[in-house]
Amino acid sequence: MSPRLPDPKRWLVLLAVMLAFLPVVLDMTILHVAVPTLTQALEASNTQVLWIIDIYPLLMAGLLVPMGTLADRVGNRRILLSGLAIFGVASVLAAFAPNAPLLIAARVLLAAGGAMxxxxxxxxxxxxxEDETERGLALGLWGTVGAAGAAVGPLIGGALLEHFWWGSVFLINVPVMAVVLPVCWFLLPRRETITQGHWPIGQAVMLILGMIATVYAIKAGFAAKQPLTVVLLILAIGICMLSLFIRIQLRSATPMLDLSLFSRPAIVAGIIMAIVASGSLAGVELTLAQELQYVLGKTPLQAGIFLIPIMAAAALGGPVAGWLSGRFGLRAVACLSLVVSSGALAGLAAADFDDPGLVVPILLAALGLSLSIGLTASSIAIMGAADAHEAGAAGSLEATGYELGSGLGITLFGVFMSVVFGRNLALPEGVPDLLAEQAALSIGDVYITAQQLGADQGAAIIAAGKVAFSATHSVLLTTAAVLMGLLTILVYCLLHQSRPVRASHH
Known part of the structure; x- marks a missing residue:
C-alpha cells in the first residue's frame, strides 16, 4: 500500500478541533473559584454543590468510551458536530438555570456534549x-490546549466573577461554539472510513451506571454522609455492573471497548500516567486555591493570578514533550517528567506561601511543565501503540483516564484533606461540641463556624484553622510527591518494551 499524501489542510483541521476542545476542558475547572458565589445565589446545599461540580467529569468518564466507539461507527465528523451543538445549547441552559437541580441537569447535558x-x-x-513526528507535534499542541484550558479555568472564572453574575462562566462557551461549528463543518473531511456493525446501547448504559455508582460510593463513603450499608450496597451494584461489562467485552466478537488494548504495556503505562498526572494537577490546584483564599485571604482573581506559573508552564509542556520524545525516546522523557514533578511537589510541601519569593513560582512552574509533559507523553504512548483503525477506541480510553483522574483527584484530595485537617485542628477551649464537629470538616466550615461565635473565639478558631490547613497541605503535597516517585518506577518498567511503533502490524 503506497502511503497517502498528507492532507494539505491538516494544520487548519488541528486548529479547528483544538478550538472545539477548549471549552470542554475549561468547564472542568472554571467552577472551582465560582463555587462560593454560585452556592449563595442558588441557595444550594453542600451535596448539590458537589454534584454541580462533579457530575460533569463523572458522567463524562462514563460516556467517553461509548461515544468513541459510536464515532468509529458513524464517523467522527457527525458526532463532533452534534456534540458542539449540544454543548452550546447546554451552556445557555446552565447560565440561566434558576435553581440547583436545573443547573445539575444542564451540567449532565454539557457532559454529554463534551463526551461527544x-x-x-x-x-x-x-x-x-500519518507521519509519526508530525503526530507527536500535533498531540503536543492538543495537550497544550488541554493543560492550559484546565489551568486557566480558575483565572477566567475569577475574572468573570469580578464583573458579571455566575452564569457568565457558562455563557462564555456560546460565542466559541458559534465560531467552531461552521469552521469544523467546512474543514473536516466528509468521507471517513467507519467500522461496520451496530452500536450496543445496553453495554453503554451498563458502563456509565457502573462507573457513576462506584465513584459515588467512594465519595459518599469517605465523606461519611450516608450510612455504611447504603454505601456498600451502591458500591456492590457499581462493581457488579462493571464486572458484567468486562465479561461481555471479553466474550464479544465485536466488543464496544477493545480490552485487548490493555495487553500492550505502553497503553497501560499511558493510562496510569494520564490518571495520576491529571488527578495531581486538579487536586493540587484545588488545594492551592483554598490555601490562597482561606489562609492568605486572596480574592478569586488574585488566587488565579498566583497560579499563573503552573498554567504558563503547562502550556509549554505539550510541544516540548513531542520534541523531547522524538529526540530521547518516550521512556526517558516520561520518567524524567515524573521525577521532576515529584521533586516540585516535595519542594512546595516545605515552601512558605506567605513569603513566596522566587522559590514558589519556580516550583509551581516546574510542576506545571513536568505534569503537562507527562500528560503529553501518555498521549504519545497510547496513540503510538494503537493502529489507525483503533484510534477512536484508544482515544476514548485515554480521555477516560483524564476525566477519571480529574474527578478522582478532586474527590481523593478533598477526602484526604478533610481527614488530615480534622486531626490537625486544635480548637480553643469552650467551643460547643456541635460547632467543633462542624469546624473539623474543612477550612470552609471553620469560617462558617466562626460567624456563630463571639469575636474573640471566632478569631481564635480561624487562626487554628489556618495553622491546621497549612499543616494539611504539607502532608498532602508530600504524599503526592511519594506517589509520583513510585509511579516513576512503574512507568520505567512498563515502557521498557516500548520502541517506536510501526505504522501498522497487519
Missing part, C-alpha cells in the same frame, strides 16, 4: 497526521 467532542478530537488527529 473529546474522543472525536483525538480520533481526527490520529487519522489526519
Amino acid at each position: 467532542i473529546m474522543p472525536c478530537v483525538l480520533g481526527i488527529i490520529r487519522r489526519t497526521f
Whole structure:
C-alpha cells in the first residue's frame, strides 16, 4: 500500500478541533473559584454543590468510551458536530438555570456534549497526521490546549466573577461554539472510513451506571454522609455492573471497548500516567486555591493570578514533550517528567506561601511543565501503540483516564484533606461540641463556624484553622510527591518494551 499524501489542510483541521476542545476542558475547572458565589445565589446545599461540580467529569468518564466507539461507527465528523451543538445549547441552559437541580441537569447535558467532542478530537488527529513526528507535534499542541484550558479555568472564572453574575462562566462557551461549528463543518473531511456493525446501547448504559455508582460510593463513603450499608450496597451494584461489562467485552466478537488494548504495556503505562498526572494537577490546584483564599485571604482573581506559573508552564509542556520524545525516546522523557514533578511537589510541601519569593513560582512552574509533559507523553504512548483503525477506541480510553483522574483527584484530595485537617485542628477551649464537629470538616466550615461565635473565639478558631490547613497541605503535597516517585518506577518498567511503533502490524 503506497502511503497517502498528507492532507494539505491538516494544520487548519488541528486548529479547528483544538478550538472545539477548549471549552470542554475549561468547564472542568472554571467552577472551582465560582463555587462560593454560585452556592449563595442558588441557595444550594453542600451535596448539590458537589454534584454541580462533579457530575460533569463523572458522567463524562462514563460516556467517553461509548461515544468513541459510536464515532468509529458513524464517523467522527457527525458526532463532533452534534456534540458542539449540544454543548452550546447546554451552556445557555446552565447560565440561566434558576435553581440547583436545573443547573445539575444542564451540567449532565454539557457532559454529554463534551463526551461527544473529546474522543472525536483525538480520533481526527490520529487519522489526519500519518507521519509519526508530525503526530507527536500535533498531540503536543492538543495537550497544550488541554493543560492550559484546565489551568486557566480558575483565572477566567475569577475574572468573570469580578464583573458579571455566575452564569457568565457558562455563557462564555456560546460565542466559541458559534465560531467552531461552521469552521469544523467546512474543514473536516466528509468521507471517513467507519467500522461496520451496530452500536450496543445496553453495554453503554451498563458502563456509565457502573462507573457513576462506584465513584459515588467512594465519595459518599469517605465523606461519611450516608450510612455504611447504603454505601456498600451502591458500591456492590457499581462493581457488579462493571464486572458484567468486562465479561461481555471479553466474550464479544465485536466488543464496544477493545480490552485487548490493555495487553500492550505502553497503553497501560499511558493510562496510569494520564490518571495520576491529571488527578495531581486538579487536586493540587484545588488545594492551592483554598490555601490562597482561606489562609492568605486572596480574592478569586488574585488566587488565579498566583497560579499563573503552573498554567504558563503547562502550556509549554505539550510541544516540548513531542520534541523531547522524538529526540530521547518516550521512556526517558516520561520518567524524567515524573521525577521532576515529584521533586516540585516535595519542594512546595516545605515552601512558605506567605513569603513566596522566587522559590514558589519556580516550583509551581516546574510542576506545571513536568505534569503537562507527562500528560503529553501518555498521549504519545497510547496513540503510538494503537493502529489507525483503533484510534477512536484508544482515544476514548485515554480521555477516560483524564476525566477519571480529574474527578478522582478532586474527590481523593478533598477526602484526604478533610481527614488530615480534622486531626490537625486544635480548637480553643469552650467551643460547643456541635460547632467543633462542624469546624473539623474543612477550612470552609471553620469560617462558617466562626460567624456563630463571639469575636474573640471566632478569631481564635480561624487562626487554628489556618495553622491546621497549612499543616494539611504539607502532608498532602508530600504524599503526592511519594506517589509520583513510585509511579516513576512503574512507568520505567512498563515502557521498557516500548520502541517506536510501526505504522501498522497487519
